[in-house]
Each structure stands twice: as C-alpha cells, then as structure tokens.
Amino acid sequence: MNLNRREFFRVAGIAAATPLLERCVEAAGGELSGESYGCLVDLTRCIGCRKCEQACNVVQRLPAPERSFDDLLVLEKPRRMDSHTFTVVNRVHTGVVDEHGRPVPTYIKLQCMHCLDPACVSACPVGALTRKENGAVHYNASRCIGCRYCMVSCPFQVPCYEYQDPLTPRVRKCTFCFEQRLAEGKIPGCIGVCPVEALTFGPRSQLLETARKRIQDDPGRYIQHIYGEKEVGGTGWLYLSGVSFDRLGFQKLPERPMPKLPETIQHGLYSYLWAPIVLFGALGGVMKLTARKAPGGTPEEREEGAES
Amino acid sequence: MNAHAQPAALRAPFWTPGVLVMFAFIAAALFFIVARYTGGLGAVTNLSDAYPWGLWIGIDVATGVALAAGGFTSAALVHIFGRHAYESVTRPALLTAVLGYTFVSLALVVDIGRSWTIWHPIVYHQGNSVLFEVAMCVVTYLHVLYIEFIPIVAEQYRGRVHLPGPLAVLNRPVDAFLGFADRILDKVMWVFIIAGVVLSCMHQSGLGSLLLIAPTKVHPLWYTPILPLLFLMSAIAVGFPMIIVENGLASASFELQDESGLLARLSRVTIFLLGAYLVVKLGDLFARGAHVHLWEGTTQSKAFLVEVVLGVIAPWCLLLSSRIRSSRRGLFIASALIVGGVALNRVNVFLVSFQPPYAETSYFPSIGEIVITTGFIAALMLVYRVLVTYLPILSPKSREVASS
Numbered sequence: 031m032n033l034n035r036r037e038f039f040r041v042a043g044i045a046a047a048t049p050l051l052e053r054c055v056e057a058a059g060g061e062l063s064g065e066s067y068g069c070l071v072d073l074t075r076c077i078g079c080r081k082c083e084q085a086c087n088v089v090q091r092l093p094a095p096e097r098s099f100d101d102l103l104v105l106e107k108p109r110r111m112d113s114h115t116f117t118v119v120n121r122v123h124t125g126v127v128d129e130h131g132r133p134v135p136t137y138i139k140l141q142c143m144h145c146l147d148p149a150c151v152s153a154c155p156v157g158a159l160t161r162k163e164n165g166a167v168h169y170n171a172s173r174c175i176g177c178r179y180c181m182v183s184c185p186f187q188v189p190c191y192e193y194q195d196p197l198t199p200r201v202r203k204c205t206f207c208f209e210q211r212l213a214e215g216k217i218p219g220c221i222g223v224c225p226v227e228a229l230t231f232g233p234r235s236q237l238l239e240t241a242r243k244r245i246q247d248d249p250g251r252y253i254q255h256i257y258g259e260k261e262v263g264g265t266g267w268l269y270l271s272g273v274s275f276d277r278l279g280f281q282k283l284p285e286r287p288m289p290k291l292p293e294t295i296q297h298g299l300y301s302y303l304w305a306p307i308v309l310f311g312a313l314g315g316v317m318k319l320t321a322r323k324a325p326g327g328t329p330e331e332r333e334e335g336a337e338s
Numbered sequence: 339m340n341a342h343a344q345p346a347a348l349r350a351p352f353w354t355p356g357v358l359v360m361f362a363f364i365a366a367a368l369f370f371i372v373a374r375y376t377g378g379l380g381a382v383t384n385l386s387d388a389y390p391w392g393l394w395i396g397i398d399v400a401t402g403v404a405l406a407a408g409g410f411t412s413a414a415l416v417h418i419f420g421r422h423a424y425e426s427v428t429r430p431a432l433l434t435a436v437l438g439y440t441f442v443s444l445a446l447v448v449d450i451g452r453s454w455t456i457w458h459p460i461v462y463h464q465g466n467s468v469l470f471e472v473a474m475c476v477v478t479y480l481h482v483l484y485i486e487f488i489p490i491v492a493e494q495y496r497g498r499v500h501l502p503g504p505l506a507v508l509n510r511p512v513d514a515f516l517g518f519a520d521r522i523l524d525k526v527m528w529v530f531i532i533a534g535v536v537l538s539c540m541h542q543s544g545l546g547s548l549l550l551i552a553p554t555k556v557h558p559l560w561y562t563p564i565l566p567l568l569f570l571m572s573a574i575a576v577g578f579p580m581i582i583v584e585n586g587l588a589s590a591s592f593e594l595q596d597e598s599g600l601l602a603r604l605s606r607v608t609i610f611l612l613g614a615y616l617v618v619k620l621g622d623l624f625a626r627g628a629h630v631h632l633w634e635g636t637t638q639s640k641a642f643l644v645e646v647v648l649g650v651i652a653p654w655c656l657l658l659s660s661r662i663r664s665s666r667r668g669l670f671i672a673s674a675l676i677v678g679g680v681a682l683n684r685v686n687v688f689l690v691s692f693q694p695p696y697a698e699t700s701y702f703p704s705i706g707e708i709v710i711t712t713g714f715i716a717a718l719m720l721v722y723r724v725l726v727t728y729l730p731i732l733s734p735k736s737r738e739v740a741s742s
Contacts, residue, residue: 191451
C-alpha cells in the first residue's frame with residue numbers, strides 16, 4: 031500500500047519534471063564548448079521547493095525517497111547527502127526578519143562543489159576520480175578499489191559510500207549529470223528545473239562575471255563574497271548570499287587547493303625517483319665501507335660484546 | 339660474546355592453552371568476516387560517510403606498518419652499518435616484518451570495499467596520490483621481505499624437503515628452487531637489503547603524508563607539514579623497542595638464550611632515536627603555536643598528552659638510567675611504553691584527530707571491527723609461533739648455558 035503510494039509519487043514526479051528538463055535542453059543551446067562549466071547558486075532567490083532534489087533523483091535514477099519531494103516538512107532538520115541522495119536543500123534561520131517581524135529563512139542547496147583542483151582526484155590511488163574538461167568531477171566505479179580516501183580528503187564531506195553492498199559498493203556523489211546530460215550538451219537536471227532561476231548554468235568565468243554584476247547592481251541584497259571563487263583554489267559551484275556564509279554553515283576554507291601540500295612533497299621527493307636513488311646509493315656506500323672491516327666487527331664492538 | 343646465540347628451530351609443542359585462545363579469536367573474527375562479505379562493511383563496522391576510515395586503518399594498517407619497522411631498522415644496523423654483534427636480532431625482526439606486512443595486506447583486503455580489485459594500483463597508476471605511492475611501496479616491500487626470508491627457509495630445508503602426501507612430487511623442484519635461490523641470493527642480497535630500507539623510508543613517511551590533504555579535518559595538535567618526517571622518525575625509533583618487546587614475549591613462552599645484555603646495548607641507540615623524534619615533534623608543536631591546544635581538556639588534547647608523556651617522554655627518561663636498561667623488566671617496560679606510544683600516535687592521527695565538519699556523532703569502533711582486528715593479531719601470533727617452531731629464527735637456550 032505504502033509502496034504503491036510512493037511509487038505513484040515517483041511516477042508523478044517524473045511526469046512533472048520531464049517537460050521542465052526538456053525545456054532546459056534548449057536553454058543550453060546544444061553543444062557545450064570546451065570551457066570549464068559551473069553553476070551559480072543565488073541563495074537570495076532559492077525558495078526551498080526541493081524541485082532540484084526531485085530532478086536529481088529522476089535523472090540519476092536514484093531510489094524513491096522515503097518522504098515525497100513535495101513534503102517540505104523534511105526541511106525541519108538539516109540533512110546531508112547520502113549514497114542515494116546527491117543533493118539536498120536545507121533551511122537555515124539566521125535571525126533575518128521581514129517587515130512584519132517574521133523570520134526569513136535561507137535555503138541552501140548542497141551537492142558536490144566540483145572543485146577546480148579536487149582533493150578527491152588527487153587522493154584517488156587508481157585514478158577512478160577525474161576532473162573532466164567541462165568541469166565535472168567524474169567517478170569511474172570500474173577502477174575504484176573502495177579505499178574511501180576520496181571521502182577522507184574531501185573538504186566539503188561530499189562523497190558517500192554504499193556501505194551495505196558487500197561486493198560492489200560505489201562512491202556516490204553528484205556527477206554534474208556528466209553521463210546523463212552534460213556529455214550530450216544538455217545542462218544538469220537540478221539546474222534546468224529550478225523555477226526561480228536560483229541556479230544558473232554556464233562557463234565558470236562567465237558565472238563569476240554574472241555574480242559580480244548582481245552584487246554591484248544590488249549591493250543591499252548581497253554580501254561581498256562569492257563563495258567558491260577562491261575557496262580551496264576555486265570550485266565549479268559558486269554561491270551568492272545575503273548573509274555571511276559563516277552563519278549559513280559554510281566553512282572558512284583556505285584559498286590554497288587541498289592537494290597542493292601533499293603533491294609538492296610527493297613530487298619533490300619522487301620526481302625521477304631521485305630521493306630513493308640517492309638514499310640507495312648512500313646506503314650502498316656505507317655498506318661497502320663497513321664490509322671492508324673485519325667480519326667480527328670493529329674493535330669497539332668486540333669490546334662491547336665482551337661485556338656480556 | 340653472544341656468538342652462542344645461534345638461531346635454531348625451537349621444536350616446541352604446538353598445542354598449548356595459548357594457542358587454543360588464539361584459535362578462538364580467529365574463529366570469532368572469521369564469523370564477522372563472513373558477515374562483512376554478506377552484509378557489506380555497514381553490517382559489521384561503524385564506518386560512515388563522515389568517518390570513512392576506522393580501526394582497521396588506524397590499527398591493522400598504520401600501526402601494523404609502524405611496528406614492523408624492526409625489520410628494516412635491524413637490517414640497516416647489522417647489514418648496512420656493519421654492527422654484526424646484533425646479528426641474532428635480525429631474524430625475529432625480519433619474521434615480524436614479513437608477518438606484519440602480510441597481515442597489513444590481508445586487513446586491507448577486508449577493509450577496501452571492492453576486495454578483488456586490490457591489484458588495481460599496480461595497473462592504474464595515479465602519481466599524484468600519496469596512497470598510490472604507499473600501496474606500491476608496500477607491495478614491493480612485501481616481496482623484498484619474502485625474498486630476504488628465503489635463506490632462512492633454505493638453511494633449514496635445503497636438501498631435505500619432505501612435503502606430505504601427494505605434494506611429495508614437488509620435493510625435487512622445491513629443493514632445487516631453494517638451492518638455486520640460496521646461491522643467487524647470497525650474491526645479490528645486498529640489493530634487497532638496501533631496497534628494503536629505502537622502500538621502508540618511503541612508505542613509512544608516506545603514511546604520514548596521507549592526511550596532509552585534509553588540513554581542515556585533522557586536529558592542529560597533529561596536523562603539520564612535517565607529519566611524514568614524524569612518521570618516519572617514530573617508525574625508526576620504535577624498531578628496536580619492538581624487537582625488545584617481542585623478545586620479552588617470546589622468552590615468556592619459549593626457553594630462549596638470554597640476550598638481555600645485547601638488547602640493553604641496543605636500547606642505547608633508541609635513546610638517541612627517540613630523543614630526536616621527541617625534539618622534532620615538540621619543536622614543531624611550539625613552532626606552529628599548536629601548543630595552545632594542549633590544555634583544552636578535549637579528547638584530542640588528552641590523547642595527545644598521553645601519547646607524548648606516557649609514550650615518549652616517560653620511556654625516554656627510563657632508558658636514560660643504565661640500571662633500568664640492564665634490568666630485563668625495566669627494559670621491557672620502557673620498550674613497551676614506546677611501542678604503545680607509537681601505536682597511540684597512529685590511532686590518534688588517523689582516528690582521534692579526524693574531525694569531519696558535518697559529523698553528527700563521533701566514531702568509535704564496533705564489536706565487529708574490534709573482533710576482526712584481534713583475530714588478525716591472533717592469526718599473526720599463531721603463524722609466528724608455527725614458523726619459529728620449524729625454522730631457525732629464535733636462539734634457543736643452549737645446554738651448557740642452561741646447566742651452568
């Protein structure tokens with residue numbers, strides 16, 4: 031009974047989302063050029079309707095959620111992504127009130143940030159994670175060994191894992207609809223479906239211009255910070271906000287890309303394997319020197335041995 | 339002289355109460371391993387999206403690798419720096435390393451989500467990844483260790499290979515292989531010994547580099563750009579104490595040659611190695627200004643204090659006294675503290691220090707994780723016992739010494 035009900039909503043959801051998705055195909059204008067794409071999230075526009083969550087669920091063929099996407103009561107509690115939810119919208123009350131004294135919430139869409147220099151891509155020992163030219167951070171399950179180092183390394187705590195799968199668990203995260211849409215010149219599901227244009231798709235450089243222009247045109251509406259412009263070396267997804275990002279639960283992150291330090295150390299020591307080769311040579315030299323001495327050891331050692 | 343410390347097969351009786359206990363631990367672990375391969379990692383572990391690494395990475399892998407450091411430190415001391423007086427400690431240390439790395443690999447098979455893809459790093463290279471470097475070093479070093487171990491097997495069985503039952507047809511080929519390998523290895527062993535030390539330095543430090551990619555998730559008491567150096571220095575420092583602890587444990591269950599004089603002298607090197615580690619660790623802590631976190635009273639600050647005070651400073655002070663060094667019990671306690679300190683350091687770095695930004699609960703290992711870990715340790719000890727029974731690794735008490 032319950033299942034049927036759920037299934038009904040799922041089908042209804044697909045039906046509702048499909049025309050919207052088709053419409054946004056045209057919006058993308060066919061082929062995407064070789065640029066790095068991203069998305070601008072305008073938190074001052076988002077109304078928390080969860081349509082993006084639903085579109086994601088449909089496009090990615092994820093299992094139907096326990097509670098319908100129309101149920102806005104799920105916003106009562108902050109949520110995180112999980113192995114079958116690639117994006118969530120959370121409601122945050124920052125104390126801002128409207129002219130009638132009613133609290134004005136901020137809705138925050140979360141998903142993979144598609145970093146320009148992603149920690150997960152640097153961490154993955156087998157290259158299962160790669161950053162595509164169009165900006166999508168892409169996961170290839172057939173290479174993955176399941177070490178979960180990507181999850182350890184991600185500063186945004188995004189990748190999730192299929193812990194219940196005994197043999198073929200996958201890392202799960204927003205794909206920027208790489209396989210489903212981007213590769214065919216279509217824009218990601220969540221972006222196309224947004225009814226209030228809180229989500230803007232485009233080349234990252236252009237999005238930054240758009241963001242700056244919005245701030246300039248309406249300085250009262252926005253704070254002077256584009257989250258993701260500089261954080262961890264830049265992210266594909268950028269955020270505009272009317273209140274300080276600290277108050278919305280966004281982390282203060284360094285501007286240096288996360289992989290910088292470990293990669294500098296690794297390449298410093300292991301380019302052409304110079305450090306191991308030098309160490310090998312040095313130890314070989316020491317070995318040769320000591321081997322020349324009498325096999326019984328140095329006189330000092332023989333003396334030491336006699337103590338016992 | 340310790341010349342009478344001659345390694346030999348111990349031929350001790352196998353079925354002791356201790357061995358039965360080991361089997362019980364292994365059986366319990368097997369139960370949970372079956373559960374892991376039917377219900378997934380989620381069925382037996384407390385791992386989550388926030389805490390993707392748990393006890394198996396902290397203990398089985400990170401601590402396992404660190405405590406196997408006796409293998410390369412003793413090889414370097416004896417074969418490279420020519421301190422042949424310490425020859426007798428190299429074999430048990432080598433065995434510990436062989437078993438340590440074997441079980442590190444087995445634990446990894448269980449821990450990674452797609453166990454059968456464990457070979458992928460050998461084929462799919464990703465040169466930017468610290469974990470790739472560590473994986474390749476561990477794989478190579480494991481082979482080097484097995485090669486270093488062949489002469490011990492050859493010494494015992496060359497010319498008298500008697501495999502049971504139908505395996506007997508393999509007697510000649512195995513014998514021929516042992517003879518061949520023994521002859522060749524005699525000439526080229528130096529390559530493997532040096533390679534073993536180089537590979538160890540690479541991945542011991544590499545393990546420390548693993549968490550450098552997550553500066554915002556690792557507590558500042560541990561997060562430092564010189565984490566790889568600290569991992570290397572602590573691995574080198576823990577090598578000899580681990581040998582001393584093992585000797586103490588082995589002596590408790592076998593009649594072994596008393597080597598306390600030799601071990602006491604060995605521990606003098608540790609004063610220097612551990613002291614250097616302590617100076618660099620504390621110097622770095624104050625240079626970064628992270629010492630302000632010492633008295634926060636949090637789990638992290640307490641764990642750090644225990645690690646440094648009880649695991650480094652206390653045993654270092656103990657070792658300074660020659661009376662303690664020359665007392666069997668004193669030396670054992672000091673060494674055990676160092677071993678515990680390094681083990682706690684690895685657990686601290688990989689588990690205690692790890693603070694994901696959006697975690698709702700903190701991680702604590704599940705019963706299943708603990709049982710599988712203890713099962714692996716029990717299996718390691720059991721195999722150790724079997725091998726020292728049949729192979730010339732430990733030095734049994736000689737008759738003359740026993741009667742005098």
